[in-house]
Amino acid sequence: MYADENLVKIKHDVMYEVAKLAFEGRLEEERDHIPMKLIPGPLPQFRCCIYKEREIIRQRIRLVEGKSVGSVDDGNIVQVISSACEDCPISSYVVTDNCQNCAGKACINACKFDAISKGRDRSYIDPLKCKECGKCSKVCPYNAIAGLKRPCKNTCPVNAITYDEYGVSKIDPKKCIQCGRCIHSCPFGAIATKTFVVDVVEALKSDRPVYAMLAPATEGQFGTDITMESWKVAAKKTGFTDLIEVGLGGDMTAASEAEEWVEAYKEGKKKTTSCCPAFVNMIRKHYPELEAYISTTVSPMCGVSRMIKAKNPNAVTVFVGPCTAKKSEVKDQNIEGNADYVLTYSEFRAIMKAKDVALEPTENTYQESSVFGKLFANAGGVTGAVLQCMKETEQEIDAKVCKANGAAECKKALLLLKAGKLPEDFIEGMVCDGGCVGGPSSYEEELIAKKARGRLIAEADKREIHENLGNYDMKAFSMHRE
Template sequence: MVTNDATVLRIKHDVLYEVAKLAWEGELEEKKSDIPYKIIPGPQAQFRCCIYKEREIIRQRVRLAEGKCPKGMDSRNVVQVINAACEECPIASYVVTDNCRKCMGKACQNSCHFGAISMNETRAHIDPNKCKECGKCAQACPYNAIAHLERPCKKVCPVDAITYDEYGVCVIDEKKCIQCGACIHSCPFGAIGSKTFMVDIIRLIKAGKKVVAMVAPAVEGQFGSNITTASWKNALKKTGFSDMIEVALGGDMTAAAEAEEWAKAYKEGKKMTTSCCPAFVNMIKQYYPMLLDHMSTTVSPMCGVSRMIKAEDPEAITVFIGPCTAKKSESLDLNITGNADYVLTIGEVRAMMRAKGIELEPAENTEQDGSVFGKRFGNGGGVAGAVIQCLKEMGENTDINVMKCSGGAECKKALLLLKVGKLPADFIEGMVCTGGCVGGPSRHKTEMEFKKDRDTLIAAADGREVHENLKNYPMDKFSMHR
């Protein structure tokens, strides 16, 4: 069975491409049922037990690509389980390996308080129906013969939102899920995905609407040092978007607004958190609601740019493009006015482009929307760096202590310290993805793979200060606060 990441990604992108192609041609409704047969022609199964299961998985992926739930259920959760693909992971969490010597001491059996361990002819056996997964047996075994087999999706979830039904199929608790998408690419069977809005956006473009793309700072460098923001702008305009604006500009906007909040809070002795990472915001809302008063009221860079565009043209449709899944949930939050209408991951927008025969081509940047500080917003520590730069430009104190959290575990630790009144820092920069937005679940390359190219592109930007850069934009026509 071939289950490597490249295979999973190929199938995912093949489905996105086929759906986008049919949507551009206006034949999606008539021909979408043919996609499973085109991708899985048969007669032999390629990855699963039979072609019928493989085709059912493709059918459920097509529904996700349409922005629907895989099984037709009503759910606002962006992250969804493709049930037909979730089947091969072991149900038991603790299993006895061949290292077991069936020793006379029976340390594992004696340590179990639930009667889950028995002895067969050759080794110990754990009854999964009785096992409470406490791990005492694994700790007690002198031969390390008991392995903890934690499913990849459950292991990476920072908020324990994943459980399993009676058949061992993954279940996402939507009340706990913060939509970070960490589980999506951890699954070796591609059994978790996110809804896409490609079809809606294609229909709006075909209808002649003014659809403006907003490209995240974290996209720079993912396709080499010669693929610049100008490359993206050219390709997106060929695809049908009316225009493209760098969300690095939004980074400048957010940094300037947040700096004012930080300066005031610091003087009052109040500790604050950032609010630009939607997964971090979801974490605070769902797990630490008592800390909402400490969260910055400044909107995200995505929302700031969207509000600017809509202030100039209320009929414009705004589409954010980046490596973040949680941004999709932010765009669906009805409590934030003027936010992006739709969100596309890098893979989704490239499927739209390839379906029209358009590729990213090298181009020299002649003008850029964001400052260097706004461009670094996608890096871990980049938000704090931009805010401190703004405090410096404002003549405010910059000798402040910022706890820069990279990853869900660090975010949870910082929020817990703030909750109990023991946070040593003045402010928290919360980024649920390790390394910041550049480590987002839908990135094209890993952070280390494109770091050099990204640094090269950012270094090529001019040295404008944040407030100097913002003078070129109508900041007085919209609000940067919730």
């Protein structure tokens, strides 16, 4: 990832200040003072001047409050902070020192937009006129024109990012699948998401019970000393009624999808998983003709939320994890009984910090899911859990599953399905490489977290999925989209 410590610190400082003021009931009166507090001056910390830095802080405050940074809200969760993006090079094509200022001027002749002119030592490309067609680069005999693709655009798997006439990145909400890959690729910290921080703080201040639901990807993110029990203790100190691990929802989803897969297999139909919201967004926005193939089973997050609300209809449910697309699942997909709010790890920790709470080492004693539910966060984990459910219910089938790990593999699998050439019976789609453990808001790099994650999960008991689900009233709520 490109984001350095300075960018991360600024983001966290803004979230902490907003959360703290929201708890104190002083956000309205003190909001405009936050930029001055974080950027006191007189010297700038990371931009050309303190005035631009303060404007960036103002836009970040809007995002933390769940608002759009622009005057018009396009509804997209992922947003571009224009004042930060303006520092990025605005032309994708630049003339390098290899230019020989040749007499033929093939580059000038190839340009249909009058964007290239002759300079004293080399040709010059006017970024305001350049349409990035790349013809000049192709015809240059010295390979002197380099095409520079911005990190945000380069990492977007669905080509949802373009530039406006001033070179500021634009995200097309009709294409964006909310995967968040662009966020940490930006070296200027110019892309971020709206948050539910203030909403969650207000819920915690109310008299309603508020439950945190912790993603299966969490184990190993903070080493072996920070366990699920650590999070449970911290959540209660922060004001949450309780915390439940969403690996339990993984068990619920696996059991439900197993039934779907068996039925579909018998009928000769193909199915895709539905637990990765970015994958679901990819299908609905880029392959809408395949929407009927999506499993009707709700995500593990939704399953746990429905279980909580079946017991207490007045409850507020808050999912915590490394996924930004989960925010779009609760905001855009409008699934009955789903989580009310979603927080990333950094957002949750900002709320904790505002209450002077920190994660502390505890024994690894809290377990509410099977190992299969815990492994839902790994690429291939959904498949493993579904096949385990079939084994437990003696409904095993000769199912062939395409385990699409990462956006590129997801796109390839969907293209084959669209063309009627997919050899497998089912697709497990995980847009993030490695699965949820490789999510854009992960705390630790996947390879580093993997060892700690393995040790923590190895300590879990070996209960089977249906054995575990027998502890809960599964008839009290549905695991399917209504």
